Amino acid sequence: MNQLNVGETVLQARNVHKTFGTKGNTQHVLKGIDLHVTRSEFVGIMGPSGSGKTTLLNVLATIDHTTDGTVLIDDEDISKLSNTALSTFRRNKLGFIFQDYNLLDTLTVKENILLPISLSKMSKRKAESKFTAIADVFDIRALAKKYPHELSGGQKQRTAAGRALIHQPSIVFADEPTGALDSKSASSLLDVMEKVNQQRGVTVVMVTHDPVASSYCSRVVFLRDGKIYSELYRGDKTRHAFFNEIMDVQAVLGGDNVDSF
C-alpha cells in the first residue's frame, strides 16, 4: 500500500442502483452509476439535495448495500463480502471523515487517532511514529492530550482526518467534511487534505455541496436524479478557475438553493 501506483484503479462502481422502501412504495435513489477512481485521485461528488450523493458515498464506502450493480475496491467485490469480512475490510482499507466529526467524546485526540490501528499487532513504537507523522501533517500534535470538548470545530475535523489516515487506507471517504466549519477552518482543512493527497498520494472521495471545497479536488462528479450528470477535471487549472467552472455547472444543474444565490 505504501507503494504508489498512480493510474492504478482503486475503486470501480459498475451500474450501481439503490432503491429504498418496500414494494409499492419504492424510491429509486441511484439509477445506474458508473464511477472509476484511480490511485491518488481527489474526487468530489456534488449535486443538489436529493440527488443521491450521500447515498452513493454510503454505498461506495460499504456502509450501505447496493440494490444492484457491483462496487470493487482494490479489486475486491465488496457486495460479496460477509459482514465480518466487511468490518475487517473497512478497518484496513478505508478511512472516514464525517460532517459532525464523530470523535469519541471520552477519548483524547491521540487516543482517537490511534483507534483504527488499536487492533492491529503494530508495535507501540511504530504506532507512535505514525501518530507523530500524521499529527504533524494536521498540526495537532500540541493537542494530543486534549478531549474533543476542548477543541474548536476545525481542530476536531483535523483530528478526524488524522484518524481517517493513520492506518494508510486505500481510499478515504469524506462526507461533507467542511459542512460544520467556518470558511477559515474549512480552507485550512482542505489545504491539508490537498497536500496529503498530492504528497502522500492518498485517494479521497468527498461528498460536498460547497463549490469552494470541491475546487480543491482533482475531479468533480455531478449527480442529478441518481445519475451522473457531468464530470469536471481540474487538470492544470488554478483553483480559482476550477471554482468558476464548477459554479457554471451548478448553475445549469439548479444546484442547492444556498449555492445558487
Place this chain on the structure above:
Amino acid sequence: MLTVFELALRSMRQNVKHYYLYFFALNFSMSLYFVFTSLQHDQAVQNMTYPSVDFFAGFQIAGVMLIIIVGIFSISANGIFLRRRSREIGLYQLIGLSKGWVARYLIIENILIGLGALLAAIIFGALISRLFVLILLNLLDLEGIVEIGFSVPAALKTLMVYLLIIVITSIQMIWRLYRSTLIDLFQADKRPDLDKPPKAVTSAIFALLGLALIGYGYELSGHINKQLFVNALLMLGSIVAGTFLLFRITIRWCFYQFRKHKDGHLGLTNSLSVAPLMHHTKANANSLTLITLLSAMTITMISMAYSFYYSVEQETRRDLPYDFMFENERQEAQSFKKDLEKEGIDVKHHVVEAVLTMGTILNPNDESDKFEESLLWLPAEQLKQTGADINIPPDGEVILYNAGASLAGDLDEQSKRYPTKIELEQHGQTVMYTLRTLMERNIMNLDAPGNQLLVSEATMDEIAKEMAGTPDYKKIRFDTYQVPDKEELSKASSLYNAKYVSDDQLTYDFYTQYKEVLQTTGLLIFIAAFLGLVFLISTGSILYFKQMTEAEQEKQSFKTLRQLGFDVNMIMKGIIRKQAIVFLLPLTIGMLHSIFAIKAASFMIRSNTMFPASIAMTIYTVIYFVFALLTIRYYRNIVKTLCHNHHL
C-alpha cells in the same frame, strides 16, 4: 390541542415501556412493604408462634428499612431519569413553555406513575401475601393453613409511603428544574465531568488514606466485642469513609495512572471501558460507593440471619445435649419413662450420678481473681454410656465445659487462663486439681447447677469421698433421655411440657427450646432474605439504569466504531469489560467488607458461619449477575440495532 394532562399521560405510557425494571423494582419493594405491614397487623400467624417471638417489632423494623431503601432507590432512579430526559425538558422550555408548566407536567406524570404503581403494589401485595405466609410458616416449621385477609391499615400505610415518595421526588424534580439553565439541560449528556488530572501528591495521600481507613476498619473487626458500641461505630465510620475515598480517589487515580502509562495507545477495549468510566468519575464514585455499602450490608445481614437459622439445632445442642433431663427427681423420671413407653416412643434412658461442690478456679494471670463457685463434677465413663462425644480425661485432670463461654467475652482471651488449677477446701485442707482446658459446649443440660467439669469416674469418687460433708456438698442423680426420632421427640416434648413442667422452676427440654429459637431465627431469615432481595434488586436496578443511560450516550461512539470497521464482537468486548468493572468492583469490595463484618459479628454465634455465609454470598452473587447480564444484553441490542439500521 394537547393538555398538560394528556401529554403527561402519553409520556407516561412511553416511559412504562422504557422503565419496566424501575416499575418492577418499585413494585416489588412496595408490595413487600404491604405484605410486611399486613403480617405485622395479622393476629393469626402471631398466635401460632411462641409468645417469645416478637413479630410486631420484627416487621416494624423491616418496614422502616424498606422505606429507607425505597427512598434511596426512588431518589437515585429519579435523578438518573431526569438527567436522561433533560433534553426533552430543555425542549419544552425552548418552545416557550414556562418552568412552572414543565414542573406541573413532570409532577402530574410523577403522580400518575406513582398512583399506578401504588395500585399495582397493593393488588400484587394482596395476591402474594398468601404465598409469603406459606413461606414464613414453612421457615418457622409450623403446620396449618392460615387465611390472611386484606389489611386496610397496611394499605393505608402503603399509601402514606407512596405519598412520601411522590412528594420527595417532586421536590427533587422542581429543584433540578429551577436550578438548571437551558444549556445545562442540552449538554447534560455531553459534558463529561473529567476532572483535571489529580495532583500527584495529594491524591496519592488520599488514595492511601482510603486504603488505610478500610484496613483500620478491618483490623477493628477482629476485636470488636470489647467496647462494642464505640468499636462498631469506629469500624463503620472508617469503612464508609474509606470506601468513598477508594472510589472517589484511589480507583480514579489508578485509572489515571493506567491511562497515562498507555500514552494514547489505549486500544479498543480500554477505550470502551476505562475511558467512559473516567468520563463520569464523580457520579460514578457516589453511586458505586452507595452500591458497595448496600451490598456489604445486605450480604452481612443475610449471611448472619442464615447462619443463625442454619445453626439452630447445633446451637441448641450445645446448650442442651440431652432431649430431657431430670435432676434428683427419680419418681418423676420413672413415670416420664413409663409415659413415653406407653405412647410407643423409643427412648434411651441413662442415669448419670454427679457430685456438686464448692471450689475455686484459679486465674494464673490474676491472683486476686479468686472466688468460690459451684462446681459440678461429672463422671466421664457414665457420660460416655449415654453416647456423649467425649474423651475420658486422665485421673486427676479436669476439663471445663461451658456453652456460653464465647458470649461472656473473647474466647482467645479466656483460653489464656488454661491450664490452671482448681482449689478445693475440705475440712481445713486444700486439694488441687489440674484444669486442662475449656470446651465451648455443655455436657449436661443448661439447667444443671454449677460449672460443668468432666473428670474420670475414679477422680469424681475421690472428690466425693474428700468433700462429703463440706457446705453445699450434694450428690445429684441426673436422668437423661434421648429420643432419636424427630416426630416422636415432638410428641414426647408435648407430653413433658404438659405434665412435668412447673411454673416455679426453670426447665428446658431440647425440642421446645429448638422450636422457639427456630421460630425467632426463621422470622429473622424471612425478613432478612426479603429485605436483602429488595436491596439487591434496588442496587442492581440503579446500576442497570445508570448503564442504560450511559449506553444511550455512547450510541454515537458505537456507530462511529462500526463505521470505522469494528464489528459487534470487538465492541462488545469493551462493553463487557466496562460492565465487569462496574458490577464486579462494588460486589468484590462489598463482599470483602461483609466478610469482615461477619467476622466481627460472629461472636454472637458459636457455630461456624462460613458455610451458611458462603451460601448466602453465592446466591447474592448469582442474582447480582443477572443484572450484569441484563445490562450487557441492553448494550448488545443497542450495538446490534445500530448496525441493522445502518446496514453495517
